[in-house]
Amino acid sequence: MKRLIPILLWASVVMGQDQTITASFPIAAVAATPFFVSAVSKQQVNLGTNPSGQNSCPNDTICTPYAEALLSGNIALDFYAYSNATSLSLTDANDKSDSYTCANGSKITDGSNLWIGYCLAATTTAGAHVSKVNFTTGTTLSTVQPTSWGMTNGVLDGSIGSCTGSGTTTINCGSVTTTVANDLIIAFACTDAAHTFTAGSGYTLAAVNAIQGCVSEYKIASGTGSVTPSITVDSSTSYTEIVLALKANNQGTQPSATQYPNGWVSRICSENNTTGLATRKVQCPNSGNFLLASDAFGAGQTISSITDATNSFSQIKCGNSGGTDGWYVGNASADTSGIMTFNTNSTGDGTYTVYDVSGAPSSPNISCASYPNGAQSASSTLTVWNNGTSTYQSNDTISIIPTPTVGLTFAVVSQALNTSKAAAAPSSCIHDMATFGGEDLDGPSGTPGDENNGWMHCSISTGDSTQYAFSVSSTTETGNTFSGSVFGVYGSGATAIIDAANTKAASGSTLDLTVHATKSGATGMVGIAHYNSTQRTVSSVAFSNGSGGTSSFTQCTSCAVTTTSNGRSTIWYNTNEPSGATTIHIVFSGTATQLDAAYIEVSKGTGSFAEDAGGSVAGGTGKSSSACASTGTFDCGASVTTTGTIDVVGAVFNSTNTITACPQSANEFIWASLVWNSGNDGGFCALLTTSASAHKPIATDAGSGSTFNESTESLK
DSSP states (O other): OOOOOOEEEEEEEESSSEEEEEEEEOOOOBOOOOOEEEEEEOOOBOOOOOOTTOOSSOTTEEEEEOSSOBOTTEEEEEEEEEEOSSOOOOEEOOTTOOOOEEEEEEEOSSSSOEEEEEEEESSOOSBOOEEEEEOSSOOEEEEEEEEEEEEESOEESSOOEEEEEEEEEEEOOOOEEESSBTEEEEEEEEESSOOOEEEOTTOEEEEEETTTTEEEEEEEESSOEEEOOOEEEEEEEEEEEEEEEEEOSEEOOOOOTTTOTTOEEEEEEEEEEOSOOSEEEEEOOBOSSEEEEEEEESTTOOEEEEEESSOOOEEOTTOBTTTBOEEEEETOOOBSSOEEEEEESSOOOEEEEEEEEESOOSSOEEEEEEEEEEEEOSOSEEESOOTTSSSSOOOOSOOEEOOSSOEEEEEEEEESSSOEEEEEESTTOEEOOOEETTOOSSSOOSSOTTTTOEEEEEEEOSOBOOOOEEEESOSSOOOEEEEEEEEEEEOTTOEEEEEEEEEEEEEEEEEEEEOOOOOTTOEEEEEEEEEOTTOOOEEEEEESSOBSSOOBOEEOSSOOBOSSSSEEEEEEEESSOOBSOOEEEEEEEEEEEEEEEEEEEEEOSSSOOOEEEEEEEEEEEOBSSTTOOSSSSEEEOOOEEOOSSSEEEEEEEEESSOEEESSOTTSSOOEEEEEOOTTSOEEEEEEEEOOOSEEOOEEEESSTTOEEEEEEEEEO
16 A cells, blocks of 8 residues: 655745645655565475484474674574475574564475475564574475674565466566565475576575575566566476565665674575585575685595686685585675586585685685694584594684784584584684484484584684584494584785694604695794604705795794704794795705704785794703693793794704693684694694783693703794
8 A cells, every 4th residue: 555645835826816725645665675684495305203312493393594783673584495295384483583474385296295485574683683483393405594684673565476387488477566665575486306496687685595496586666557577497397486575664684894893794505415416516606805615524535626607716725625615706796696616536425515706805815724634522612613522634724813803703613423403612703504303413414504603703813722613413323433624704904724634753954844734925834843863954945846936944043942952942933935846855964853844924014024033941840720820741842032013933842752732722823733743743833912021832742841852033
């Protein structure tokens, strides 16, 4: 119904004498113009009753986080699909107790008993939300697409269009009639099989689940009258469709740099591979300027490439072979189709997730940390970094000093047992994994959803030193193995540890360290530990390949341990790395044993690094605490006092026993790479700091009072 607004029109008309005539005219109302904010697409699942130990989501319910924290007043619109002989009365209740109204559309006519519908919250509470759509009973082929739109008090403009079609490549049976300008028109449809889709003329795809064949599109209707959306399907199909026209009383809240200083996630698209394919198509329409693709696979399975007609993906350096690697596109171009092909190195099952980020830095840099094949004991949380629990290298969380900008981080964990259900740390993060009632505690099940794995993203505004961790369902289950990666996105003004590597050898006079292709002009730091009774030294460290820059490393001025008769340690650095170098060649003065080397690559936002301060401990013994007194398992390294506005500090330990944690859990050094070697273990840890003060690295030793040597070096 049109809203009439009285307008007073004053005029003078000559009618024999001057008269003043007052008239009132009605005009049609114009609604505020809504806009797209976010959408999530996840895999279909079969719902039921939770098994023992599973508490991630209520029975017969799909729990899906919205892509980003909802902004004040904006509406939430959750589309759903399910297979059941008869229609069900669904309910939706997010974790902020917002009120939803749900309605079914029509059942598809192909015999699969597939129904679709929607749940609408006309206004929402600001903050991170989890959509919880309850299907009231166990259903199959169930899915939810949570979306958010920039409009307040959104209400239906007339009736919804609900219909079915068959034997066609065009979805267009539904229509609505608008009564005000600027209505938000949304069409949601599900088909009979896996398909890809193309939006109709003037429309934009919001979300796609290509495996299940579900799609949503939208546009803003400039006028009034009948509207019939159209979606093209890649092959002939049966389908069921609903069309909604929504009008708003007021303009919604637009995401901006004020709420999200380093970008906001506008879409999350997830698909899984349970059919033994090495290649999987994912359709993720995107409109932002940064794309991140990650995976959660079994050990040894990785993404080998991603093909995309619009954007070119690059691999993130430290993605690990444990099954959680990452790919990205900086300065991405909008792709309204978003069809991507993921190619993997094997046919095992796994889940792909793509983030579409708007407002990201125009020239993004990437930092990362990884932990392959960790071992998790019984606990309520699963920490992506879990120092000292396996014989694999471990990195602490990504190290970023986001000055002068802030950073956006992403974490993913692939686990063999248990179910990740929430982001435990950092506290400001939004968890992105979907869970459901009836999900196996230890995935994947026949309809795996996110396969019990964890994803989260966070916006950080200070130096990032938090260990990323997920809450899990069971607090008693043991024997879980997992892999985790954390990726950071930051602007050109920030400083970050962007890559790392380590290696070892039983003996030799040379040692080659393989690294990812280096960044031109970045800074590299190599910590070296070795043993020999004839007092071998390190003669040279240099890149064997690459172009431009400087190949040779420089040894620290005062940090090398060369006076003891057994284990030695030293640090070498290069402040102008060549581009594309992949091998660091280390030469010793003669044959030595128990050779260990660890490398970090650092990108400085402005300017370059230079040597600041160094120190060493020769023949030290383990102490009882971080106060470094009495006898115990704390190996206290040399303290250095930094003088720069930003310093990177490295420390390498060489113990006659075994370094079990570097850094020690309470130590300020936050980046770790344990280098394991039977009989004489070394450990390397590092720190990014803006504090011009004393910094002391501490490692944990397996033996009390063990003898160790240590080198500390800082660059400013």
